[in-house]
Amino acid sequence: MRVVVTGATGRMGRTVREAAEERGWDVRPVSRSDAVEDGPEDLAAVLADERPDAVVDFTLPEASVETVAACAEAGVPAVVGTTGFDDGQFDALWGASQSVAVLHAPNFSRGVAVLLGLVREAVAALPGYDVELTETHHRGKRDAPSGTANRLLDAVDEARETAAERVHGRRGAHLRGDGEVGVHVRRAGDVRGEHEVLFAGNDEVLTLTHRAESRRVFAAGALDAAAWLAGREAGWYDFSEVLNDDA
Numbered sequence: 001m002r003v004v005v006t007g008a009t010g011r012m013g014r015t016v017r018e019a020a021e022e023r024g025w026d027v028r029p030v031s032r033s034d035a036v037e038d039g040p041e042d043l044a045a046v047l048a049d050e051r052p053d054a055v056v057d058f059t060l061p062e063a064s065v066e067t068v069a070a071c072a073e074a075g076v077p078a079v080v081g082t083t084g085f086d087d088g089q090f091d092a093l094w095g096a097s098q099s100v101a102v103l104h105a106p107n108f109s110r111g112v113a114v115l116l117g118l119v120r121e122a123v124a125a126l127p128g129y130d131v132e133l134t135e136t137h138h139r140g141k142r143d144a145p146s147g148t149a150n151r152l153l154d155a156v157d158e159a160r161e162t163a164a165e166r167v168h169g170r171r172g173a174h175l176r177g178d179g180e181v182g183v184h185v186r187r188a189g190d191v192r193g194e195h196e197v198l199f200a201g202n203d204e205v206l207t208l209t210h211r212a213e214s215r216r217v218f219a220a221g222a223l224d225a226a227a228w229l230a231g232r233e234a235g236w237y238d239f240s241e242v243l244n245d246d247a
């Protein structure tokens with residue numbers, strides 16, 4: 001496999017490069033900075049010259065939109081791990097997937113894929129229970145709540161077949177509403193990523209927690225996705241399709 005890694009000097013960019021090199025892949029880092037060999041370079045030119053099998057992108061929403069547009073132009077599949085897109089940016093990614101294969105996931109760990117299923121199952125089995133979500137990440141994280149937290153909240157809504165009011169933190173005199181879901185965000189140190197979904201009711205509490213212990217887990221999932229996506233036709237793909245084919 002030959003992959004281009006954008007945001008090559010970022011926390012995830014560095015981890016993805018190392019993991020791909022360990023697999024023996026041909027890795028081409030692309031960065032805005034001159035901290036990588038070959039310095040800052042135009043992505044479109046790199047894609048045209050080197051024809052990689054896929055691009056792996058963990059950057060910022062505005063940067064990912066540009067990257068995926070360049071991939072669409074060059075016909076190179078794109079794996080996107082970036083989070084924090086607004087609706088317009090998300091539409092731009094989806095639009096590009098009409099002309100190239102795009103796979104976006106807010107979390108490339110297999111444990112979180114399982115957690116999503118468990119949350120749907122718990123919501124369906126525990127009607128009327130209060131649900132609260134807490135996520136913790138390192139101090140360098142920009143977006144809140146995390147992309148994974150938003151995906152977990154969507155899973156709660158899907159299982160309830162209704163959109164819950166998402167209450168971000170609580171302060172002052174305020175009684176909890178029946179259907180609301182509390183969302184709590186913590187930023188501290190270098191916590192790699194923790195998500196907890198709590199269900200309470202009927203004199204009991206159930207918590208489902210996922211904790212990433214290294215960024216390598218995300219890099220491994222993204223590289224598995226890149227290998228799966230290479231050579232696929234244009235379209236919008238989901239990480240669950242990669243995992244299902246693996247099972």
Ligand SMILES: NC(=O)C1=CN([C@@H]2O[C@H](COP(=O)(O)OP(=O)(O)OC[C@H]3O[C@@H](n4cnc5c(N)ncnc54)[C@H](OP(=O)(O)O)[C@@H]3O)[C@@H](O)[C@H]2O)C=CC1
Nearest residue numbers: 007008009010011012031032059063081083106107108218
């Ligand atoms: N889906 C998943 O499993 C995971 C997703 N993420 C997501 O990946 C994204 C990146 O996370 P992380 O690696 O921690 O972030 P970092 O801030 O460490 O890295 C982001 C990199 O993006 C590049 N970049 C491109 N354009 C810009 C710009 N305009 N301003 C700043 N940087 C820019 C820079 O690299 P350079 O200078 O080299 O171009 C920068 O280092 C986040 O959205 C995060 O939520 C994180 C972990 C797992």
Ligand SMILES: O=C(O)C1=N[C@H](C(=O)O)C[C@H](O)C1
Nearest residue numbers: 083106107141146147148193
């Ligand atoms: O920024 C991070 O670090 C992470 N971001 C992703 C998210 O927003 O959900 C995934 C993971 O939790 C790490």
